[in-house]
Amino acid sequence: MNTMAEARLQTQKKSSQDGQEESLFHRSIMDLGFCNVILVKEENTRFRGWLVRRLCYFLWSLEQHIPPCQDASQKIMESTGVQNVISGRAPGGAGEGQVPSHVRKEVQRILGHIQAPPRPFLLRLFSWALLRFLNCLFLNVQLYRGQMKMVQKASQAGSPLVFLSTHKSVLDGILLPFVLLSQGVGVLRVAWDPRTCSPLLRALLKKLGGLFLPPEANLSPDSPEGVLARAVVHATVEQLLASRQPLLIFLEEPPGVRGPRLSALGLSWLGLVVQGVQAGIVPDTLLVPVAVTYDLVPEAPHDTCHALAPLGLWTGALAVLRSLRRWGCGRRVCVRVNLAQPFSLQEYIIDARSCWGSRQTLEQLLQPIVLGQCTAVPDTEKEQEWTPVTGPLLALREEDQLLVRRLSWHVLNASVASSAVMSTAIMATLLLFKHQKGVFLSQLLGEFSWLTEETLLRGFDVGFSGQLRCLVQHTLSLLRPHVALLRIQQGDLLVVPRPGPGLTSLARLSAELLPTFLSEAVGACAVRGLLAGRVPPEGPWELQGVELLSQKELYCQILLLLHLLPQDLLLLQPCQSCYCYCQEVLDRLIQCGLLVAEETRGSQPACDTGRQRLSARLLWKLSGDFTDSDSDDFEEAEGRYFRLSQQSRCPDFFLFLCRLLSPVLKAFAQAAAFLHRGRLPDTESGYTEQLFQFLRATAQEEGLFECADPNLAISAIWTFRDLGVLQQTPGPTGPMLHLSPAFASRDSQEKLGQFIRQFICS
Numbered sequence: 001m002n003t004m005a006e007a008r009l010q011t012q013k014k015s016s017q018d019g020q021e022e023s024l025f026h027r028s029i030m031d032l033g034f035c036n037v038i039l040v041k042e043e044n045t046r047f048r049g050w051l052v053r054r055l056c057y058f059l060w061s062l063e064q065h066i067p068p069c070q071d072a073s074q075k076i077m078e079s080t081g082v083q084n085v086i087s088g089r090a091p092g093g094a095g096e097g098q099v100p101s102h103v104r105k106e107v108q109r110i111l112g113h114i115q116a117p118p119r120p121f122l123l124r125l126f127s128w129a130l131l132r133f134l135n136c137l138f139l140n141v142q143l144y145r146g147q148m149k150m151v152q153k154a155s156q157a158g159s160p161l162v163f164l165s166t167h168k169s170v171l172d173g174i175l176l177p178f179v180l181l182s183q184g185v186g187v188l189r190v191a192w193d194p195r196t197c198s199p200l201l202r203a204l205l206k207k208l209g210g211l212f213l214p215p216e217a218n219l220s221p222d223s224p225e226g227v228l229a230r231a232v233v234h235a236t237v238e239q240l241l242a243s244r245q246p247l248l249i250f251l252e253e254p255p256g257v258r259g260p261r262l263s264a265l266g267l268s269w270l271g272l273v274v275q276g277v278q279a280g281i282v283p284d285t286l287l288v289p290v291a292v293t294y295d296l297v298p299e300a301p302h303d304t305c306h307a308l309a310p311l312g313l314w315t316g317a318l319a320v321l322r323s324l325r326r327w328g329c330g331r332r333v334c335v336r337v338n339l340a341q342p343f344s345l346q347e348y349i350i351d352a353r354s355c356w357g358s359r360q361t362l363e364q365l366l367q368p369i370v371l372g373q374c375t376a377v378p379d380t381e382k383e384q385e386w387t388p389v390t391g392p393l394l395a396l397r398e399e400d401q402l403l404v405r406r407l408s409w410h411v412l413n414a415s416v417a418s419s420a421v422m423s424t425a426i427m428a429t430l431l432l433f434k435h436q437k438g439v440f441l442s443q444l445l446g447e448f449s450w451l452t453e454e455t456l457l458r459g460f461d462v463g464f465s466g467q468l469r470c471l472v473q474h475t476l477s478l479l480r481p482h483v484a485l486l487r488i489q490q491g492d493l494l495v496v497p498r499p500g501p502g503l504t505s506l507a508r509l510s511a512e513l514l515p516t517f518l519s520e521a522v523g524a525c526a527v528r529g530l531l532a533g534r535v536p537p538e539g540p541w542e543l544q545g546v547e548l549l550s551q552k553e554l555y556c557q558i559l560l561l562l563h564l565l566p567q568d569l570l571l572l573q574p575c576q577s578c579y580c581y582c583q584e585v586l587d588r589l590i591q592c593g594l595l596v597a598e599e600t601r602g603s604q605p606a607c608d609t610g611r612q613r614l615s616a617r618l619l620w621k622l623s624g625d626f627t628d629s630d631s632d633d634f635e636e637a638e639g640r641y642f643r644l645s646q647q648s649r650c651p652d653f654f655l656f657l658c659r660l661l662s663p664v665l666k667a668f669a670q671a672a673a674f675l676h677r678g679r680l681p682d683t684e685s686g687y688t689e690q691l692f693q694f695l696r697a698t699a700q701e702e703g704l705f706e707c708a709d710p711n712l713a714i715s716a717i718w719t720f721r722d723l724g725v726l727q728q729t730p731g732p733t734g735p736m737l738h739l740s741p742a743f744a745s746r747d748s749q750e751k752l753g754q755f756i757r758q759f760i761c762s
Contacts, residue, residue: 006304034138037179045222061128069118072239079235085228110232113214116206139332146338148183154342160244163292164411169297190248191269217391230392240282251412260386261568268391271404277345279393279750289340289411291419295333336463340418355575363724365563370755377556379578406574413571416515420463423475428509432498433659441493460516507706523585524657527558529758551640555582566715598641658761665760667707671716672753681738688713737760
């Protein structure tokens with residue numbers, strides 16, 4: 001009897017949980033064009049019956065259209081680039097003296113390292129196993145059919161598709177090919193990172209359509225082995241483009257890798273595609289920005305605080321079992337796949353060069369202002385390249401290298417703009433920046449709804465739906481390791497973020513929401529910096545609202561903050577000038593009600609969007625289009641003034657926006673305070689570890705756990721290096737960091753700290 005009662009209780013719990021999970025996503029969402037890719041039923045096959053219902057996964061995998069993949073090794077061998085290297089006609093080629101058969105074997109070896117012909121049977125078997133695994137791991141994998149139809153319609157022109165994606169999880173490389181195969185795109189060729197896979201796993205992935213860059217491709221440009229390897233890789237990509245096979249490239253570094261956001265490997269593969277189009281292998285290529293977002297990113301089997309370890313077959317199998325066990329005991333997460341508008345690579349190459357202007361280093365832009373030697377802020381693009389040039393990208397001209405970098409930033413901006421905001425990001429943002437001391441569930445419901453509406457109003461999608469209370473409870477259950485739930489006597493629930501590493505995890509989740517409010521956050525911190533020298537930070541909001549803020553002052557303050565913040569965070573479009581972005585930030589502050597125009601005598605009304613004149617300089621501005629501003633340069637902005645709005649909601653919203661950028665700004669301020677404590681000279685990795693340990697110690701003392709992130713430590717050190725605070729010199733064990741003469745004194749270090757702290761709102 002006890003066994004029957006326990007079984008009945010477990011059945012009731014499971015049915016209750018399933019019912020609650022169904023309430024999160026109404027069936028009517030299907031009528032809006034969304035589909036759950038991993039939901040495969042009898043209706044998804046050509047057959048019917050009770051046996052089909054049990055074997056629908058297997059039958060579905062058999063019905064997937066997998067075009068025959070021919071072995072293209074002979075065509076690659078006969079390509080012009082490879083033949084030039086073999087015959088010695090290319091710089092660094094093998095030369096006439098070498099035996100052609102020996103070089104031919106070497107080409108075959110390199111080609112075997114890059115790819116293998118995909119096996120249809122193995123693809124179907126893997127799709128069946130992956131479908132079962134994804135259903136155990138995820139609640140759903142959402143895809144908007146309208147986006148998929150847009151991509152399919154664009155591909156009818158005959159141009160090959162190249163999908164350029166963000167990289168949030170190690171699962172992205174198998175999830176995206178599965179999703180696109182199920183939608184009829186075909187077998188996706190995935191450019192994998194060799195660092196993430198063992199040799200045995202690489203052999204399996206190549207048979208599933210994977211591509212790997214050979215290690216010889218990273219050798220110096222004048223190395224014969226490097227020249228041959230790059231020629232083979234180039235011929236392989238040309239063959240893929242000519243055969244119209246879709247290609248997937250990840251523009252971000254794999255999760256767990258410390259370093260720049262932009263992937264050096266992704267740049268190399270994208271550079272090969274650009275070379276193929278410029279060489280006329282295909283008339284054009286369609287680039288499709290892709291974004292994958294998770295409620296919670298499935299944990300990688302390696303420690304994210306150490307170097308990325310190769311993933312083997314047995315390690316991967318154990319990770320799968322651990323994931324199934326962990327997620328089986330708790331809630332399953334949701335996934336959203338977003339596809340942005342495809343665009344022509346050929347058109348981008350033609351148009352992008354016309355938008356190039358002058359660039360200056362961060363040291364030239366900010367160091368004189370930080371040290372008080374200058375007050376004028378240059379309206380010039382910042383030159384900040386943190387991703388090293390490696391592999392096939394080395395063979396490109398410097399102009400083409402810059403083209404590939406700008407293209408990568410452009411696509412990454414589009415991918416992030418199209419990505420959906422998940423419920424965990426909204427909840428983490430509320431708990432971290434508004435309610436670190438705790439909040440009642442009844443109040444949290446209202447604020448979750450408010451922040452969701454604000455996200456939608458800014459043109460960003462959300463990856464959830466359903467009843468509000470069920471949605472909030474589901475989100476809190478996912479964040480249970482990072483929050484404490486306390487039931488009080490009145491029947492309400494008190495939600496308290498756990499101090500320590502829990503706040504660091506919430507900060508990583510909240511970073512997914514930052515692009516939604518980035519313009520307003522930059523503007524709010526710029527206003528804070530402008531008021532820092534006039535009004536005490538603890539002063540009442542009414543006192544701050546008395547101050548007049550000129551448009552020119554706001555532009556200058558926004559520019560200072562834009563130069564300080566890293567490009568990895570801002571993701572500014574290369575074709576957009578700093579002035580246009582300043583105007584966008586100001587427009588956003590007006591639209592959200594934080595700033596109100598102050599009409600002065602003789603000034604043009606703020607509501608008048610008409611132009612008094614069309615000046616000659618307006619007609620040739622490189623990166624600006626017609627905006628709603630009355631001015632096109634800083635001189636014309638002197639007559640416009642603003643005040644902080646006195647609406648009751650403005651103080652809290654202003655503080656919320658400022659706090660969105662507080663993790664990176666506070667980490668930079670602590671890095672400035674650490675300059676006189678750190679042991680220099682030291683290697684970059686050594687000094688990064690020093691700073692990270694200092695951030696952790698400060699977090700324990702002051703509770704700033706959102707700053708205790710190794711990536712923030714790296715970002716601060718690289719920013720200070722670009723700013724001229726730190727300098728690199730050759731050393732016996734590699735480049736060494738040391739303080740520059742300009743910041744050797746405590747006075748200059750204090751000026752740097754004050755410059756950063758002016759943007760921080762406590």
